[in-house]
Every structure is written in C-alpha cells, then in structure tokens.
Amino acid sequence: MIQLIDVSKSYNGKEMVVKNLNLDIEQGELVVLVGESGCGKTTTMKMINRLEEMSSGTILINGKDIKEVDPIELRRNIGYVIQRIGLFPHLTVGQNIGIVPRLTKNDPEKVAKRTIELLDMVGMQHEEYMNRFPNELSGGQQQRVGVARALANDPDIVLMDEPFSALDPITRDQLQNELLKLQEELHKTIVFVTHDIDEAIKIGDKIAVMQDGRIMQYDTPEKILKNPANQFIESFVGRDRLWKTPDMLRARDIMNKDYVRIGMNRPLAHAVELMREKNCEVLVVVSSSGNNPDYIQGMVGRRQINKDYDHDVRMKDIMRTDVVIVQPDMPLNEVLQLREKHKLRFMPVVEEGITVGIITETSILNVLTEIIPESEGF
Amino acid sequence: MIEYIALHWDDILGRTGEHVYLAFTAVALACIVGIPVGLLINRNEKLANGVIGVANVMQTVPSLAMFALLIPLVGIRDKNAILALFLYALLPIIKNTYIGIRNVDPSIIEAAKGMGMSNMQILYKVQMPLAVPVIMGGVRIATVTGIGVATIATLIGAGGLGTLIYQGIGMMNYPMMIWGAVSAALLALLTDFVLGLFEKKITSKGIAAK
Numbered sequence: 394m395i396q397l398i399d400v401s402k403s404y405n406g407k408e409m410v411v412k413n414l415n416l417d418i419e420q421g422e423l424v425v426l427v428g429e430s431g432c433g434k435t436t437t438m439k440m441i442n443r444l445e446e447m448s449s450g451t452i453l454i455n456g457k458d459i460k461e462v463d464p465i466e467l468r469r470n471i472g473y474v475i476q477r478i479g480l481f482p483h484l485t486v487g488q489n490i491g492i493v494p495r496l497t498k499n500d501p502e503k504v505a506k507r508t509i510e511l512l513d514m515v516g517m518q519h520e521e522y523m524n525r526f527p528n529e530l531s532g533g534q535q536q537r538v539g540v541a542r543a544l545a546n547d548p549d550i551v552l553m554d555e556p557f558s559a560l561d562p563i564t565r566d567q568l569q570n571e572l573l574k575l576q577e578e579l580h581k582t583i584v585f586v587t588h589d590i591d592e593a594i595k596i597g598d599k600i601a602v603m604q605d606g607r608i609m610q611y612d613t614p615e616k617i618l619k620n621p622a623n624q625f626i627e628s629f630v631g632r633d634r635l636w637k638t639p640d641m642l643r644a645r646d647i648m649n650k651d652y653v654r655i656g657m658n659r660p661l662a663h664a665v666e667l668m669r670e671k672n673c674e675v676l677v678v679v680s681s682s683g684n685n686p687d688y689i690q691g692m693v694g695r696r697q698i699n700k701d702y703d704h705d706v707r708m709k710d711i712m713r714t715d716v717v718i719v720q721p722d723m724p725l726n727e728v729l730q731l732r733e734k735h736k737l738r739f740m741p742v743v744e745e746g747i748t749v750g751i752i753t754e755t756s757i758l759n760v761l762t763e764i765i766p767e768s769e770g771f
Numbered sequence: 772m773i774e775y776i777a778l779h780w781d782d783i784l785g786r787t788g789e790h791v792y793l794a795f796t797a798v799a800l801a802c803i804v805g806i807p808v809g810l811l812i813n814r815n816e817k818l819a820n821g822v823i824g825v826a827n828v829m830q831t832v833p834s835l836a837m838f839a840l841l842i843p844l845v846g847i848r849d850k851n852a853i854l855a856l857f858l859y860a861l862l863p864i865i866k867n868t869y870i871g872i873r874n875v876d877p878s879i880i881e882a883a884k885g886m887g888m889s890n891m892q893i894l895y896k897v898q899m900p901l902a903v904p905v906i907m908g909g910v911r912i913a914t915v916t917g918i919g920v921a922t923i924a925t926l927i928g929a930g931g932l933g934t935l936i937y938q939g940i941g942m943m944n945y946p947m948m949i950w951g952a953v954s955a956a957l958l959a960l961l962t963d964f965v966l967g968l969f970e971k972k973i974t975s976k977g978i979a980a981k
Contacts, residue, residue: 444885469887479882483900483975492896493886526977542886552885 394420395441395550395582400450402436402606410436412606414450418599420549421580425593428603429629434586437603438552441584442471454550469493472543472551472581476558478535480527480542486512487523490542497546511541516571533564540572544579553585557592569596590630594618602626615641644728645721647760648742648750656681657690657709664693664708675739677748678712689741689748692716718743719752728752775946782935787954789930793849794917797856801913805861806906809868810894819869826862834859834920838927852921852929859920860913867909871902900975907970911963918959922951932958 395418402411411433418424426434439445441452443464452459459467480489490511491504512519515537527535536556543551557565573596576583587593593600594614601611610622618641621627655664655676664676674695680688691712698711717735719728719742732740732752740752750756776783812819832840837855845851875898883893899906922933932955939948971979 442885444881465887465889467887468885471887473882473885475878475882475885477876477878479876479878481879481883481897481901482977483897484977493888496888496892526975528977 394418394453394455395584396451396453397437397440398451398453400437400440400447400452402433402440402445403448409448410606411440411447414606414608416601416608416611418582418584420582422598423576423583423585423596425585425587425597425600426603427587427590427593427597427600430588432603433606434588434603435554438554438584438586441550442468442473442552444468469497469546470548470550472546472548474536474539474543474551474553474556476555478527478532478539478559480535480538482527485524485526486517486530486538487519489527489538490545492542492545494545507545508541511544512538514544514575515541517541531564532560533568536560536568537571540568540575544581548581550582550584553583555587556585558587558589565592572596602629604629619646642725642760643721644719644723644725644742644752645749647725647728647757648721648752649756649759650750652677652741652748652751654679654687654748655693655708657707657712658682659708661698661706661708661711665698668695668698675751675753676708677741677751678708679748687747689716689718689743689746690714692739692741694739716741720744721749729757772946772949775950779947779950783932783950783954786930786932786935786951787958789934790918790921790932790955790958793852793924793929793931794856794914794921797853797921798860798910798914798917800853800857801860801864802910804857805864805909806868808861809865809906810872810899812865812869813872823862823866823869826865829858830862834923835926838923842927847927847929849924849929851927852924852931856917856920856924860917863909863912863916864906865909867912868902868906871905871909872898874905875901901978903974904970904978907966907974911966911970914962914966915959918955918962922955 395416397414397416400411400414401409403409414433414437416424416437426437428434436445440447441454441459443459454462481492484492487505487508490508494504494507495501508523509519512522517534517537522530522534522538527538530538539556543553557568560568569592585593585596594617597614599612600614600617601608602617603609604625610617610626612620617626618630621630653667653671653673653676655667655678657678657680659681667676668674676693677689678691678693680690690709691714693708693712697713717731717737717740719731719740721742721744728740731737738754741748742750742752808822812822834855837858838851841851841854845854872894879897879901880893883897888896921931922936924931925933925937932951935951935954936948939945939951
C-alpha cells in the first residue's frame with residue numbers, strides 16, 4: 394500500500410507543482426493518474442521512487458517512510474516503465490531485462506531463467522528475441538521488453554509513465570489489454586500516468602483526475618463518469634464518454650425514479666385519476682400494507698384499464714403480474730435485450746423487492762439525449 | 772625511388788619506430804588523462820567549459836612554437852616532443868568524451884536511474900558503452916593529428932619520419948624526402964584503420980551504424 398500524505402513539490406520554492414496531495418493506493422490496485430500536461434501527475438509518480446524529492450509531506454510504502462530508505466534500494470524494489478521506453482540500445486533484450494537482477498548479484502543462471510519467464514509472460518518468444526538488440530524491434534515489442542524489465546526484480550509496485558502513448562492506436566490497444574491480463578495474474582500495485590482519459594477508464598481500477606497539482610476526484614472509472622465531482626472533471630471526461638463505454642450504463646442509470654405507485658386494493662377510478670393527474674402511462678402496484686408496504690405486486694397500464702372499465706374492480710384484479718423484473722446493476726444492453734425478447738414497454742427496477750424506478754421508452758430516450766453530444770445541430 | 776627503399780629500408784623502419792613511439796606514447800597518455808577528465812567534467816558545466824577552453828587554447832598554439840615553448844620546461848628531444856603531442860591530443864579526447872557522455876539520451880539515463888542503478892553503474896554500464904563511438908572518434912582524430920605533428924619533432928632532435936623529410940629537403944634528396952612523407956601518411960592511414968577495427972570490436976552491435 395502506498396500513502397501520499399500532504400505531499401507538495403516545488404522546484405523554485407515559489408510555484409507549487411504538486412499541492413498538499415493526499416492519495417491512498419491499495420495493494421494490488423491499478424491506479425491511474427490522469428490530467429493535462431503540467432498538472433503534476435508525472436511529478437507525483439516520480440516522488441514515489443524518489444526520482445523527484447518532495448518538498449514537504451510524507452510518502453509511506455507499506456507503512457514505511459520512503460525518506461528513510463536508500464533511494465537505490467527503494468528503486469530496485471519498484472518497477473519503472475517510461476514513455477520513451479528507455480531500453481539500453483547497446484544491450485540485448487535479455488541483457489536489458491537481466492541488468493538489475495545481475496547488479497544485485499543474483500545467480501546468473503537464475504537471472505537467465507527469470508528472463509525467459511518474463512519474455513514469455515509479455516508474449517515474446519525468448520528463442521527469437523533474447524539476443525536481439527532493441528533497434529531490431531518494433532515500438533510495441535520494445536515496450537513489451539520495457540514492461541518485462543520493470544518486472545525483473547519481481548517488485549510489488551510498478552510505476553508506469555505514459556508507457557503506451559508513443560505507440561500506434563492498434564498496438565496501444567493490444568498492450569493495454571495485455572497489461573490488464575498480466576495484472577489479473579500478478580496483482581501488482583501499479584501507478585499509471587497518462588493524459589488519455591480513454592486509457593485511464595479502460596485500465597484503471599481507480600482514477601485520480603489531477604489539475605494544477607491537486608487531485609480533483611479519486612474514484613472508480615464508473616463513478617467518475619457518472620458523478621463527476623465538478624465542472625472541470627465533467628468537461629475533461631467529456632459528457633459523451635459514458636456512451637462510448639455503454640457497459641458502464643446500468644439499469645439504475647436509465648430508469649425513471651419518479652414512477653407512480655398505487656395500492657393493490659385501490660379501485661379503478663383512483664387509478665384513472667392518478668394517471669391523469671401525474672400524466673403517466675403506467676402504475677406500479679404495491680401491497681400497501683403489511684411489513685413491506687412498497688413491495689411490488691404487479692403493474693397496471695392504460696391497456697388494462699380500457700379493457701375492463703368497471704368501477705368495482707380493484708388493482709389486484711386487473712394488474713399484470715407477469716412483469717419482468719430488472720436488477721439495478723443490469724447493464725444497458727441486457728436490459729434492451731430483455732425488452733426486445735418479451736416485447737415489454739415497461740420494466741420495473743427492483744432492489745430487494747422494493748421498486749426503485751421503472752424503465753420506459755421515455756426514460757431510455759432521456760438518458761440517450763443527455764449523454765449524446767449536442768453537436769448534431771438539432 | 773625503389774632503389775632508395777632497397778638501400779635504406781632499415782633507416783625508414785627505424786625512423787618509423789621513433790615516430791610511432793612519439794605519437795603513440797603521447798596519445799596513450801592523453802587517453803589516460805583525457806578520458807577521465809572528460810567523464811569528470813560532465814558533473815559540472817562550468818568546469819567543463821573551463822577545461823575545454825584551456826584545451827582549445829592549447830590547440831591554437833602553432834606546433835613549432837609549442838616545441839619551442841616547452842624547451843625551458845623539459846629541454847629538447849623526445850620528452851619535449853611527447854609532451855607537446857600530448858597537449859595537442861588532449862582536446863579532441865576530452866571534448867569527445869564529454870560530448871559522447873552528455874549526448875546519451877536522457878530518457879535512457881532516467882530509466883537506468885529509475886531501475887535503481889547508482890551513478891557509477893550508470894556511467895560504466897550505460898553511458899560509457901553508448902559513448903564509445905564518439906570517444907573513439909576523438910582518439911582517432913588525436914592519433915592522426917599526432918602522427919602528422921610528430922614529423923616536426925625532428926627539429927628539436929626527437930627523430931621520427933620528419934628527419935627523413937627535412938634531411939631530404941636539405942640534401943635535395945627527393946626519394947628520401949618523399950619516402951619520409953609517404954611513410955608518415957601510410958602510418959597515419961594504417962593506424963586509423965586499425966583503430967577503426969578496434970572501435971568496431973568494442974562498440975555494441977546494438978548501436979553500430981548500419
């Protein structure tokens with residue numbers, strides 16, 4: 394676990410690049426520091442392995458103050474990957490990966506074995522690449538080696554400074570996916586710096602959005618997309634971003650919370666009156682007595698009412714009970730598939746028996762118009 | 772012309788030997804002093820400018836004047852010649868070492884530092900191997916220049932192939948003069964070639980020009 398406590402950094406004693414920053418990074422988490430250039434994200438990261446010394450504050454790694462650790466020793470236990478790759482051009486791929494383990498006087502045979510293991514791990518055949526020089530590799534392959542080299546000492550923590558931003562989009566996408574796959578196996582604590590919010594959303598367990606040396610919001614990608622803390626984050630993330638990652642849209646995001654409920658013993662006249670007054674097409678029928686008065690029993694729509702126009706009937710007699718109930722966490726695409734399959738117009742979203750909202754055509758449309766950019770010119 | 776070689780090959784060889792002794796001793800000493808100085812001054816830009824400035828001034832002293840200026844210090848003959856040639860060789864070696872080390876891509880240094888290499892390890896394992904072609908460039912320039920300047924060393928009694936040239940001029944013995952000059956030129960070319968091979972051997976294939 395890495396804790397940054399009240400950390401500040403200034404180069405000239407006046408202007409602060411990082412301002413009283415607090416950040417907790419849990420063991421095994423991939424945390425992305427994201428922001429525009431000059432926001433202090435790289436400086437923040439480099440203070441963790443003391444490539445930059447903080448001006449004030451404390452950084453603890455597993456409870457230990459890093460100021461009390463020899464910087465060389467500290468860095469050997471923290472993997473480091475940089476944007477411009479930084480492979481040593483005069484050394485072969487194998488030598489590049491093994492250089493630090495060899496410096497720490499590991500058994501050369503063990504180092505060689507580990508190198509082979511690492512190359513395989515990043516998807517490069519060791520027979521083919523071990524003895525090649527970096528200038529014989531493509532950018533993507535070089536950065537794979539860069540990642541393998543960072544893992545050579547089997548560090549608990551890996552710092553990555555825009556590792557994929559110099560790569561072409563296809564390679565970048567591949568490497569992001571492989572990093573995620575690798576992370577599933579290795580569970581390293583990774584601090585990843587990028588200016589690319591798409592990348593941050595894709596790979597981060599948590600994202601810290603930075604501006605002017607401060608963290609504006611630190612949360613999961615989903616929460617940042619859905620509840621941006623302020624105007625800056627909203628514009629930085631982009632309103633339409635949620636639509637680009639529709640798997641993050643769930644039933645609770647598209648439901649209408651202002652649905653109208655009615656007790657199951659209420660007469661039809663009451664229902665008609667309610668619908669007219671609230672201008673709605675559907676009512677959720679609840680038990681309205683007993684332990685769970687809000688417990689859903691069924692639904693009544695305009696069709697049921699027109700057919701059985703008789704003042705004596707009660708809601709429980711005419712309500713549809715074959716409603717398909719949706720969990721609040723169900724992703725948008727599954728909701729739409731259910732709708733299509735059962736030819737439904739209304740779906741109640743129910744959490745532990747209590748209706749929390751309903752999904753209607755209007756509610757879906759509302760969400761879409763809200764998140765689709767207004768650039769269409771209508 | 773051929774006759775002259777047939778009769779005087781031992782003389783030519785002897786003078787070549789003297790020449791090699793003067794030039795190589797001077798360049799070897801310049802390497803021993805110049806490379807560490809070039810590495811050291813990388814830590815301080817002001818110091819670097821000062822040292823390179825002094826070496827630059829040294830280079831501007833005409834060679835004959837240099838020999839003359841050193842007479843009060845070390846007298847004449849080979850000591851004087853080697854010292855003068857040494858001073859000439861310093862500049863290219865210091866300067867190229869300095870530039871070679873300084874021009875290593877900063878991102879490579881940052882990666883090395885971030886991986887937990889000490890400054891010494893970075894210098895020996897990263898910067899120096901990467902600077903080899905540039906440092907060797909300096910050594911080659913110094914050697915070729917040294918072999919050229921060493922032809923004047925005969926004027927202070929240090930011998931070398933210059934002896935043949937000056938004697939040849941004085942005695943109107945053209946074959947002698949020409950063989951002295953040609954030998955000096957061949958020596959320079961051959962030495963440069965051999966140094967080129969050496970450079971290739973100690974340069975990593977990963978950074979060799981394709």
